[in-house]
Amino acid sequence: MAAQARAGEPPGPEIALNKLTLSANMKRLAEFVAAVLGPALVADTGAWGTYAWTSVVLGAPGYRLGGGTDEVLKNAIAQRVLGLPRPA
Amino acid sequence: MTMSDTLALSEDQRALQSTLRGFLADQLPPAALRAALETQVGYSPELHARLAGELGLTGLTIPEEFGGLGMSQAEASVVHAEFGRALYPGPFLATALAARVLLAAGDRAAQEHWLPRLADGSATATVAAAGEGGHWAPGPDSVRAERVKRASEEGMGRWVGGWRLYGHRWYVLAAHVADIVVVPAITESGPAIFLVESRSLGFTASGQLGLDLTRRVCVTAFDEAPAVLLAQGDFAVAALGQAEHDFLLATAAEAVGGIGWCLDAAIAYAKDREQFGQPIGSFQAVAHACVDMLAEFQAVSAAARYAAVAAADGTDEAPIAAHVAALRAGEAYRAVTESAIHLFGGIGFTWEHDAHLYYRRAWSAERLAGGPQAHRAAISDLAGL
Numbered sequence: 001m002a003a004q005a006r007a008g009e010p011p012g013p014e015i016a017l018n019k020l021t022l023s024a025n026m027k028r029l030a031e032f033v034a035a036v037l038g039p040a041l042v043a044d045t046g047a048w049g050t051y052a053w054t055s056v057v058l059g060a061p062g063y064r065l066g067g068g069t070d071e072v073l074k075n076a077i078a079q080r081v082l083g084l085p086r087p088a
Numbered sequence: 089m090t091m092s093d094t095l096a097l098s099e100d101q102r103a104l105q106s107t108l109r110g111f112l113a114d115q116l117p118p119a120a121l122r123a124a125l126e127t128q129v130g131y132s133p134e135l136h137a138r139l140a141g142e143l144g145l146t147g148l149t150i151p152e153e154f155g156g157l158g159m160s161q162a163e164a165s166v167v168h169a170e171f172g173r174a175l176y177p178g179p180f181l182a183t184a185l186a187a188r189v190l191l192a193a194g195d196r197a198a199q200e201h202w203l204p205r206l207a208d209g210s211a212t213a214t215v216a217a218a219g220e221g222g223h224w225a226p227g228p229d230s231v232r233a234e235r236v237k238r239a240s241e242e243g244m245g246r247w248v249g250g251w252r253l254y255g256h257r258w259y260v261l262a263a264h265v266a267d268i269v270v271v272p273a274i275t276e277s278g279p280a281i282f283l284v285e286s287r288s289l290g291f292t293a294s295g296q297l298g299l300d301l302t303r304r305v306c307v308t309a310f311d312e313a314p315a316v317l318l319a320q321g322d323f324a325v326a327a328l329g330q331a332e333h334d335f336l337l338a339t340a341a342e343a344v345g346g347i348g349w350c351l352d353a354a355i356a357y358a359k360d361r362e363q364f365g366q367p368i369g370s371f372q373a374v375a376h377a378c379v380d381m382l383a384e385f386q387a388v389s390a391a392a393r394y395a396a397v398a399a400a401d402g403t404d405e406a407p408i409a410a411h412v413a414a415l416r417a418g419e420a421y422r423a424v425t426e427s428a429i430h431l432f433g434g435i436g437f438t439w440e441h442d443a444h445l446y447y448r449r450a451w452s453a454e455r456l457a458g459g460p461q462a463h464r465a466a467i468s469d470l471a472g473l
Contacts, residue, residue, distance in 0.1 A: 027426075034451070038459055039222035039259050042452040043305045044297035047220075054299050057451055061429045069433065071373040 013080040016073040023063040023070060030060045095393055097166065105166050111143065112174040118442050121302070124177055129265050130304050131178040139178070140209025146180065147207030150187055154203035160400035161334065165341040165392060172342025173349045175302040175445055179212045179262035181338050185331050186213030189270045192327035193281050193319035202268060202283075214266040215331055216257035216308045222458065224272070224332050231255035231273035231310055233280060233317075251275075251317055252290070253282060253310035259456055263293035263306035270318070271310070272328050281324040282315035290314065300452035302445055333407055336414040337399055339457040340392035343417035346446050347388060350428040351381045353443070357432060368431075377427050384420040391416045408470040415463035418454030425450045 001014060033053040034041050044051035064070050078084040097105065115135055116124075124132045140146040149164050150156025164184065171180055187206045190199055190213075205211035216231075217224040232254045253273055263269060269284045269291070284291050290313035293306040319327055355378055358369030368374045395409035425447040432443055454460070 034455060035459070035461065039218070039455040040220070042299040042455045043259050045220055045258060045307070051297060057299065058448075061426050061447070064430055065433060069430070071371075 013076055016068070016077050019067060020070060020073055020077075026056065026060045026063045030057045033057070095390075095397060101163060101166050104163065105170060108143065108145075108167060108170040109173070111139075112170060112176065116174050116176065121175060121177065121445075125301055131176075133178075136178040136180075137209055139180070146183060146209040149184060150203050150207040151191070154199060155207040156203070161337055161396045162400040164334075165337060165396035168338040168341035169345035169348075169392075172345030172449075175346070175449060177302045177304075179214070179265055181335075181342075182214035182260075182262035182266065183212045184338070185215045185261075185335055186266075186268065186270045188334050189215055189281060189327050189331045190283075190318070192330045193324065194327075195283075195316075195318040198283055198316060198318055205267075211267040212262065212265055213268045213270065214260055214262050215335075216260040216263065216269050216271040217328060217332070218257060218259045218456075220256075220258050222259060222455065223462065224328065224458075226272070226274055226279055229255065231257060231271055233273040233275045233282060233315065235275075251282060251315045253284060253313045253315045255310055257308045257310075259296070259305045260293065260308045261303065261305055261456075263308050264295055264304060266293070269293075269308060271308075271315070272324065273310075273315075275320070278321055279324050280320040281318045281327060283318055284310065284313050284315045288314050298452060300448050302449055303452065305456070329407075333399060333410040336410040336457055336463075337392070337396050339453050340388065340395060340410075340413035340417035342453065343421040343450070344385070344389050344392050346449060347381070347385045347421055347424045350424050350443065350446055351378070351385050354378055354381060354428050354431045374431060377431055381424050381427055384424050388413075388417045388420045408467055411463045411466045411470070414457050415460055415467070418450075418457065418460055418463075421450035422447075422454060 001011065001018070004011065033056060037050050037053060040047060040050040041053055041057070042051075068076075079086055115138070116132075120132070124130065124135075144157050145167055147154075147156030148159050148167060149161070150158070152158040168181065170176075183206055187203060190203060190206075202211065202213070206213055219227050219229045221227075233251050234254070236250055236252055253271065255273070257271060260269070263286070266286050269286055270281060271284060272279060272281050274280070286293065290311045292309045292311075294309070296305050296307055298305055318324070355369070358374050358378055359367055361368050369378065391409075391413040395406070395413035398406040398409045425443065428443045429441075429447055432441060458466075
């Protein structure tokens, strides 16, 4: 994909893999900050850089929806990148 | 009767479940819940009084000699599950935990004065046990207790009268409306448990901005707050430990209720909402997600019920079962609420959708109950690994 971009070619349907990875990473990031911050993530103690991370927790589900859900993107990749048959 | 015989709900427990579910569906529909959240206290005191008076729920696990119904954690878990399903925002759990410490601590005068008031709902209470890191165990930031030294009739310098507390506790449920606060503190001779009246000079509760809109938590400050000693030493540690395990059981039961709501709402939507000319539930991706939610519901229901019955029977495995239930419930509740938001798609991702209230509760409850790392460590210790 990087070589394509450098060659000035428009991205193909495989670009959707990037968005699937981003969505999954946002979810992992939310889990990670929860493990690091503990309850300071869910109730503000006034400490800098703790409760503000709730925006990641609250935003994570949206990444899997906006711009095509995971399922819609996976269908597109299956059919247009892998060449799998469409459902009957 | 072996434990497996008691895992299914009894006839009385099923009746309690259906009565409470019907009552809350009628009295606390989503619009009423949201209206209550907007009020200063964050719940409806009128509804709370009816749950206490008409249904006797605030006295559920308080012994009959103190005006309660004398039931066990097995019944309590049924009630917590229904409150979790409705995201009931009143000070029920906080008061139940404080009553548990009062009972276990064994100070007769405090029990006789406060338990009947907690049972009939005329007073509310909470436990202020967590440090800033969320743990209940004593640490460097524990509240300190000192005896008041003043002249007595017997002579100068003799210890008389009460105690004073110094320090802070975090994430205290419903402290903004509690009449009494039960708080572990460290004395010169070791751990102890105290009771503080919230109207006392030297006590303040400040609301914390929180992820969970349906359960308020506070930072409590003790600045020379007058306190009554309830228990000391191993007895105090044991009493607090019992309340902490009850907290885990309640959190797991509430998750069962919340997961059940998500499952029912998602299935109804998957049958109703049409896309590409057919109900979305006919698509495998949607159907499989619904089945995964059902599997989580069954697994967490079983773990929570097993732990509640073990606690009610006082079996040796009760503590480990409580941690297992809390661990499974925390992971599953987060996964299921996230899945529900996903299934609701565009409408699920509006902040107005009820699924978000459950998502917020799931993330918050898991952390306030100690978090998965703490449960894994506790299970490892209890299993002798």
